[in-house]
Amino acid sequence: MKTFxxxxxxxxxxxxxxxxxxxxGDSGAWYFAWLVGTGMIVLVTxxxxxxxxxQDEHAAMEADAGARTRRA
Amino acid sequence: MHDITVVDLSRWQFATTALYHFLFVPLTLxxxxxxxxxxxxxxxxxxxxxxxxxxxxxxxxxINFALGVATGLTMEFEFGTNWSFYSSFVGxxxxxxxxxxxxxxxxxxxTFIGMMVFGWERLKRGQxxxxxxxxxxxxxxxxxxxxxxxxxxxxxxxxxxxPVTMRMELGSLSQLIxxxxxxxxxxxxxxxxYVTGAIFVAGVxxxxxxxxxxxxxxxRSFRMAVLFGVLSTAGVITLxxxxxxxxxxxxPTKLAAxxxxxxxxxxxxxxxxxxxxxxxxxxxxxQVQVPYALSLLVTHSMDGTVPGFDKLEQQAVERIxxxxxxxxxxxxxxxxxxxxxxxxxxxxxxKDLGFGFLVQRYSQDVSKATDAEIxxxxxxxxxxxxxxxxxxRVMVAMGLAMLAFFxxxxxxxxxxxxxxxxxxxxxxxxxxxxPFLACEMGWLVAELGRQPWTVYELLPTWMSASTHSVxxxxxxxxxxxxxxxxxxxxxxxxxLRAIRTGPERPDDGDRDSDSLLNDSVNGGRLAGAEG
Numbered sequence: 001m002k003t004f005x006x007x008x009x010x011x012x013x014x015x016x017x018x019x020x021x022x023x024x025g026d027s028g029a030w031y032f033a034w035l036v037g038t039g040m041i042v043l044v045t046x047x048x049x050x051x052x053x054x055q056d057e058h059a060a061m062e063a064d065a066g067a068r069t070r071r072a
Numbered sequence: 073m074h075d076i077t078v079v080d081l082s083r084w085q086f087a088t089t090a091l092y093h094f095l096f097v098p099l100t101l102x103x104x105x106x107x108x109x110x111x112x113x114x115x116x117x118x119x120x121x122x123x124x125x126x127x128x129x130x131x132x133x134x135i136n137f138a139l140g141v142a143t144g145l146t147m148e149f150e151f152g153t154n155w156s157f158y159s160s161f162v163g164x165x166x167x168x169x170x171x172x173x174x175x176x177x178x179x180x181x182x183t184f185i186g187m188m189v190f191g192w193e194r195l196k197r198g199q200x201x202x203x204x205x206x207x208x209x210x211x212x213x214x215x216x217x218x219x220x221x222x223x224x225x226x227x228x229x230x231x232x233x234x235p236v237t238m239r240m241e242l243g244s245l246s247q248l249i250x251x252x253x254x255x256x257x258x259x260x261x262x263x264x265x266y267v268t269g270a271i272f273v274a275g276v277x278x279x280x281x282x283x284x285x286x287x288x289x290x291x292r293s294f295r296m297a298v299l300f301g302v303l304s305t306a307g308v309i310t311l312x313x314x315x316x317x318x319x320x321x322x323x324p325t326k327l328a329a330x331x332x333x334x335x336x337x338x339x340x341x342x343x344x345x346x347x348x349x350x351x352x353x354x355x356x357x358x359q360v361q362v363p364y365a366l367s368l369l370v371t372h373s374m375d376g377t378v379p380g381f382d383k384l385e386q387q388a389v390e391r392i393x394x395x396x397x398x399x400x401x402x403x404x405x406x407x408x409x410x411x412x413x414x415x416x417x418x419x420x421x422x423k424d425l426g427f428g429f430l431v432q433r434y435s436q437d438v439s440k441a442t443d444a445e446i447x448x449x450x451x452x453x454x455x456x457x458x459x460x461x462x463x464x465r466v467m468v469a470m471g472l473a474m475l476a477f478f479x480x481x482x483x484x485x486x487x488x489x490x491x492x493x494x495x496x497x498x499x500x501x502x503x504x505x506x507p508f509l510a511c512e513m514g515w516l517v518a519e520l521g522r523q524p525w526t527v528y529e530l531l532p533t534w535m536s537a538s539t540h541s542v543x544x545x546x547x548x549x550x551x552x553x554x555x556x557x558x559x560x561x562x563x564x565x566x567x568l569r570a571i572r573t574g575p576e577r578p579d580d581g582d583r584d585s586d587s588l589l590n591d592s593v594n595g596g597r598l599a600g601a602e603g
Contacts (some may be wrong), residue, residue, distance in 0.1 A: 030314065032256035034262060038105060038212075041266065041303045045109040048299040048485075049292050050117060055488050 074534055082154040082537040087519065089147050091512055092453035092556040096140030096563070098511050101215055101262055102269020103133045103359050104208035106300055110293075115197045125289055126204070127192065128575040129273060134189060135566045137181075137211075141561050146552070148174075154545075158536035160525050162240045165231045165248065166221050173217035182208035215265070215342060223254035225527050227322040233425060233530075235405050235418050240530075252318040257518075263270065263304050264514065267474060268507035270301030274481060276571055278500035281491055287575050293495075295485045302478035308317070309471055312522060313369075320370050320378060323528055325453055326521030328381050329460040332356050337382035340364035341559035346465075349457040354381065379455050388450035393531075395428025396438045397421045426530040433534050452532075455487035455523040459516065470506050477503055541598050 109124050112161050114122035147171060151159045159166070184206040191200050224231070230247030242248065274297040280290035290328075292310040320327035331345045334354050343365035347356035367376045379387075398421035404414035421428075428438060431449040441449075482498065484490040490497065522528055526536040 009151040030259045030311070031250070034259040037259075037263075037303075037307055038266075040298060041307075042109045042112065044104055044303060045106070045296045046112040048117070049110065049113040049122065050297045052292055052295045052485075052488070053117070053119070059488070 074537055074539065075542065076534065077542050078540055078545055079534050079537045081542065081549060082540075083533065085154060085545065085549045086147070086150055086278040088549065089143065089552055089556065090519075091515065092560065093140065093147060094511055094515060095142060095508055095560065096136055097215065098261075098265035098268035098507065099136045099272055100133065100140050101265025101306070102267065102300075103129060103136070103267060103272065104204075104211045106269050106297065107272055108201070108204045108208045109132060109296055109300065111201050113296075115201045121288055121292060123192075124575050125293055128289065129293070130188065132276075132567060132571055134185070135570065137185065139563045143556060143559055154538050154540070155526070155536050156538040158531065160239065161531055162224070162228075162527055162535070163233070165224055165228075165240055165242045168242065168245065169217040169221040169224075169248070173214050173221075176210060176214045176217060181207060181214060184210060212262050212265075215262055219258040219261055219453065220249055220254045222518075223251055223257050224248060225525075226257075226319065226522055227251060227253040228527050228530050229253075233422060235402060235415060235422075236409055238402070238406065240527075246436060253315075256311055256315040256318050260308060260315045261514075263307040263311060264507070264511055265603055266304035267301055267308055268511065270297045270304060270478070271503050271507045273297035274301060275501050275504035278497040279571070280574070282494060282497050282501070284548065287491075289575055291491075291541065294481075294490060298478055298481035298485050301474070302482050305471065305475045305478050307588055309475065312468070312471065316370060317372065323521065324379055326379070326460070327370060327378055328384060329369070329455050329521050330464045330517060331378075331456045332359070332457060332461045333378065333380040334382065336383045337376045337377070339367050339377045341366040341377060344461075345367060347461065349461050351454075351457060361413065385454065386452050388430075388453040389446055391424045391427040392441075392446050392449055393432075394402075394421055394433050395424035395426065396431065397428075398425040399428035399432060399438045426527075426532065429532050429535055430524070433532065452524045455521055460520050463513040463516040463520070467510050467517065470510035471511070474503070474506060474510070543544050560570060 107130055110122050110129065111126040113119070114123075114126060151166070151170075184203050187195065187203045188200070191203060197205065228240075229251045230241050230244040232241070232287070234241045273293050277290040277294035277297065280286045281294065316327070316330075332347045332349045334349075334356065340363070342361040342363050344356060345360045345362050347359035349356050364374060366378075367374055368377070370378055397417055401414045401418035401421070404411050405418065408414065418425075427449075430452060431446055432438055432440045433452075434445040434448055436483050477499070480496065481490070484493055484496060524533050525531060526533050
């Protein structure tokens with residue numbers, strides 16, 4: 001049921017986005033571009049932060065593995 | 073008859089207050105979405121450091137927001153006090169977006185900002201994140217309505233003049249909101265705010281990294297800010313081009329001033345990279361040109377041309393002659409509203425009404441305007457070229473410099489070795505004022521380029537001001553400059569104090585720069601191995 005509701009929600013969002021794109025497209029679609037672009041910028045920014053954590057964890061694992069090899 | 077000194081002082085006052093106000097606005101626009109991105113990572117990963125980041129940068133956001141509101145309030149009142157004829161003439165159109173902006177700013181933003189600041193312990197994570205997004209959306213939508221109003225002044229669409237009521241009336245709200253100029257201007261300005269927020273966060277983070285303080289917070293803030301910044305800078309440049317393309321067609325005199333185009337040329341037109349425009353000689357001195365580039369830049373084709381001031385001035389003479397019967401008809405209609413002949417005469421010439429008003433500055437009885445007076449009025453349609461020409465170039469140069477900065481910053485940050493490049497961190501700190509200056513330059517281009525009109529080709533600036541005394545205007549101008557300077561000093565003091573103090577949590581778990589250097593070396597090895 002939850003999956004279905006999410007599906008309906010995303011379909012509605014997609015519908016709104018398509019209608020907006022069609023309506024705004026006639027008069028230059030910069031507002032629409034702003035909506036999509038801002039969303040993308042925020043998501044890429046957030047992903048960049050998460051990626052830094054992953055890089056740190058990776059580096060720590062490498063350093064740990066190197067130390068074990070030297071001890072062996 | 074208006075005293076031109078009062079008109080000039082009214083312009084100075086509005087320009088001063090607007091430029092002061094816009095020192096605060098872009099940071100609010102950009103920092104709000106950066107806060108949302110930081111909090112998004114906090115909600116998705118659950119890591120405390122991202123909450124600390126959102127709270128710390130949120131504190132700086134709040135200081136900036138409070139002073140931005142304080143400086144913005146007075147500007148709305150200035151329309152009534154200093155620009156009363158303008159307000160009466162276009163108030164029916166201009167008032168609608170300003171009223172919506174007031175509702176957006178004070179209801180949406182203020183409510184959600186309160187929840188954002190005080191809701192950390194009272195709201196669930198997801199709810200607080202939604203509130204932060206609403207703050208970001210509200211801030212940017214407030215800017216939208218102001219820019220829609222400003223766009224009407226640049227390219228008056230969706231409205232027409234009613235000769236019975238003697239006022240402009242709104243014909244189509246959607247045409248007003250969705251005009252090409254409004255769209256391009258809003259997105260350009262909003263994203264310029266993103267760039268400002270990104271440079272601010274990157275610069276302050278670099279300052280912490282240089283001092284080995286709050287290193288974990290600063291590294292993450294730097295990474296997120298530069299990614300946010302590089303995408304935004306690409307966007308702001310794209311939209312700058314779009315705005316130039318759209319605005320250039322709608323406002324040919326502004327475009328000619330931006331490019332120092334005194335004489336019309338055949339395609340493909342050269343671009344004046346450097347020049348020293350002389351208003352007196354109607355020519356450029358010491359110009360350095362790039363062949364073919366202007367046609368490509370402003371018309372997006374190699375065979376496109378745009379008119380120079382020689383052609384535009386001649387067109388203005390013709391339009392002034394066409395506008396004189398419209399003004400005469402209005403004078404008749406003001407005493408005999410039902411005069412059918414006068415109404416027909418007005419309808420035949422209404423597209424040139426604004427040009428008829430231009431010559432009224434030199435000849436109150438426009439029917440007796442001489443050729444010399446018409447020529448002088450036509451010459452008035454050429455704005456002050458040198459400040460527009462150079463403001464535009466400084467803005468573009470700063471935009472390109474910021475793009476170069478962000479690209480390099482992204483490379484260093486993704487390699488995870490930015491702390492090894494102390495020279496770059498120092499540059500990052502010195503970059504902080506650049507986007508603020510670029511924004512101010514952009515506004516100078518937009519507003520000086522619109523002269524001599526308050527509403528382009530419709531209402532001349534000389535008619536728009538209130539009839540105050542010179543003494544009153546000087547007194548209020550000095551008062552505003554003094555008060556706003558105090559605001560700027562207060563902002564700088566509060567910001568610097570908050571930055572020096574740093575996040576509320578101590579540097580728990582922060583690593584020193586030696587371990588970071590080791591990490592960066594390891595990271596480099598890893599990257600090499602993966603490559």
